[in-house]
Amino acid sequence: MQLAAIIVSLVLIAVGVALFCRAVVQIYRFVRLGQPVPAGLRTDDPGRRTVTLAKEFLGHTRMNKWGVIGFAHWFVAVGFFTLLLTIVNAVGQLFRADWILPVIGDWAPYNVFVEFIGTMTVLGILTLIAVRQLNRPDKAGRKSRFAGSKTGQAYFVEAVILVVGVCIFTLHALEGAQHHVDGYEASFFLSYPFVSWFSGMDLSTLQNLTYFFAGLKIATSFIWMIVVALNTNMGVAWHRFLAFPNIWFKREADGGTALGELQPMTSGGKPIDWEDPAEDAVFGVSQVEQFSWKGLLDFSTCTECGRCQSQCPAWNTGKPLSPKLLIMSLRDHAYAKAPYLLAGGEKSMEAERPLIGTVEENGVIDPDVLWSCTTCGACVEQCPVDIEHVDHIVDMRRYQVMIESAFPSEAGTMLKNLEKKGNPWGLAKKQRLEWLKELDFEVPVVGKDIEDLTEVEYLYWVGCAGALEDRAKKTTKAFAELLHMAGVKFAIMGGDEKCTGDSARRLGNEPLFQQLGQE
Template sequence: MQLAAIIVSLVLTVVGVALLARAIGQFVRYFKLGQPVPAGTRTDNPYQRSVTLVREFLGHTRMNRWGIVGFAHWFVAVGFLTLPPTIITAYGQLFEADWTLPVIGGFLPYELYIEFIAAMTTLGIITLMAIRLLNLPSRPGRKSRFAGSKMGQAYFVEYVILTIGLAIYVLRGLEGALHHVDHFEAAYFASYPLILAFKGLGLGTLQNLVYFTAMVKLGTTMIWMITVSLNTNMGVAWHRFLAFPNIWFKRNATGGTALGGLQPMTSGGKPIDFTDPGEDDVFGVSQVEQFSWKGLLDFSTCTECGRCQSQCPAWNTGKPLSPKLLIMSLRDHAHAKAPYLLAGGGKTMEGEEKASEEQLKDVPAAALAEAERPLIGTLEENGVIDPDVLWSCTTCGACVEQCPVDIEHVDHIVDMRRYQVMIESAFPSEAGTMLKNLEKKGNPWGWPRSSAWSGPRRSTSRSRSSAATSRTCPRSSTSTGSAAPEPWRTAPRRPPRPSPSCCTSRASSSRSWAATRSAPVTPPAAWATSRSSRSSAWRTSPR
């Protein structure tokens, strides 16, 4: 049993470490495909960025908004980072069943910490699994924040963590039995029931159980490592590593969310000078490689947790936009297209191929097919992002506010919109009138430039409103230099009512007013003629 456990564990370890090293190299080359960012915008104030990273991780400042979910995830995340010493212990137990770490192996604080964190990590992952099962998309549909997530990958990661947590406790119980712990000790406060369960077993049986359990623990760990290394777009696993740099390189070093004013349009890492743009400047994003390296890092870091989706007003009102699904689509497209880009492939603005056939001869057919997909296009066009999805965003920032790993959804959506508007002139028809008014009138409502900001205001006193408006609102001059009157200023006013002083008494005044109200109103003949002529002209005109 011992020999088999050693062989299986070491073979899986060699394969897992080799594939992990290759995956890290792929990520480095992949992120280099992205465009540079303006100098200093992501690396300013390194100390404050490091403080922000520690605060967001240890405090779980975004996750803790979700109550029990944040509490359970905190223990799972801390366990993932601090339980690797148990992996070293498992390797030692393959060769010697009662082996412990030198120096700290019998140190009581360390033993207490391992018992506590392992227990809370196991309970935390069970809680998260129960929450996922209770919110399966098969029942609530769009209302589930997991709608569209890759559930198989999520279950794989969760069951791996559960298996490792249980293996740690079995090994702790076997260790206590081998060390003849015959009464309750603080160092084994959580695993003591297992010590009692193993107490009557023989030495050989205990040793074989140690070898087998250590092999299960190490084998599960390495199978997880092999799986995620072969699937670099598996965000539900890779966010455990990529979340740290993604938070460190966030827009605001002080920890603020990436909201507020839109970022300036850049090309090649430099803001575009619209007074004198360069010939090679790219306006917006039309290909996935035109995103910045931070954008590509954002896509790969997505955990598919669905918090952005659950808070999106577009998704919650039946629109096709889901921030989560948009980021996932960009991530999967970028990783599928990466082999083509790494071989030197790319398209010019005219759609011509940059690379030669010799460069692309070893590129997989799937990557070549992915390279032909338009970034923005309908289902019939095989587009990555549908135009209806792109233009459903209200840029409210709820997704950015909720994301636990600081993905900047709005910036990426705006970059794609910029290209669609400025280069393709492709935007919803509803926006056409607004953009035309902005271009010709200087305002989105189409008001004349002379009165765009001097419209009538409600007031209890017409004279006071008129006087205030004439003092504060500018008037445009005509060619002769005189002020152009606004139409509402020159409209005839309603004639005033007769003063009560015109009547001989209050009673006669009331009778006169009643007679006036009851008398039929006969319009002038010119009005009637004009009205009849307009009516006949309307009826006889072609529609």
């Protein structure tokens, strides 16, 4: 038993470490295929970024929105990193069954920590396994946030964590039996019933059990490492490493999500000058390598948890868009294409696939998926590892709109209306003043009733919907009435007001947004 455990364990350790180091290099080279980002965008205020990372990991601030799931995941995540010394302990036990770590091996606080975190890791993963079973796609269909996830990989990772956790607990109990613990003490405050049970066995049996569980723990851990190293697109495993840089390099150093204004269009890591764009400027994304390096890191980090999918209004209303499946498709395509890119242009089927295209065209992302997004940002808000879905979707739209002129017909009509009439519906300028007729007081209009804005306290910017859409006009009138009742002096721009261009920007027409924004 001992000899077999030693040989198998040492071989698996050597192979696992070698393959894992190779995989780390592969992922690093893969991420570097992405485009640069504007200087300082991802590296400003490193101190605050580090604090943000510590808060998000140690406090599980994003995960804890999901209650008991976040609580269970905290112990699984913390246990993975803080119980690494138990592998060293297991290796020592292969050679001498009663071996313990020097200095801290018999230190009560360390043993209490191993007992508690090890046990809670087992209970945590059992909780997460139960959650996955209760939300199985074959039972819940589209309502399951795991629909479309690589379930086999997830079960493998969960089984590994469970087996390793049980081995840690059992080896600690066997340690107590071999060191003749004959009464309750803090170091074995959870495992003492098992220590007592094992104490009734003869020494040879205890040693063989130790060799078995130490070998099982090492074999399970390094088989996992080998499988993960051979599958660099296995997000359900790699996220436990890649989440740290992905969170550190997030858009907002203070921890805010990547919502609010969209990022300016860049080419080669520099913002595009719309008055005089460079001849070789790349507009939007038409190939996976045209995403920024942060985009490729995003794709690699996705853990397929489906929180984004569960909150997506498009997915929940039966549309084809799932933010999770979109990121997974981009990730798998990127990793399949990476060898071609790193080899300097060797042709392959994967390299020739269009990024946006129908099933018949063998496209990576179907156009219906791309145009189902409302850019509401629910996916970005929910993602526990700070993936910036909306930015990537808009980048792909930008190329489709600006270069391919490929977009839904309704979008084309709206963009023309914005360009010609300054509003999405193509209504005349004078109709922006129609809502005033339903008020029983006067609202001054700039350029008509007043010339100098110093005559009023505030300029009320109404907006296209607020001035022209029947439901929104109710809000506009109510707000104007409140201002009037409060004695606030205000004016509106009326027919001279134009759309901000936000709708055009979210659809991918950045030049039109720039034009309307300046106007």
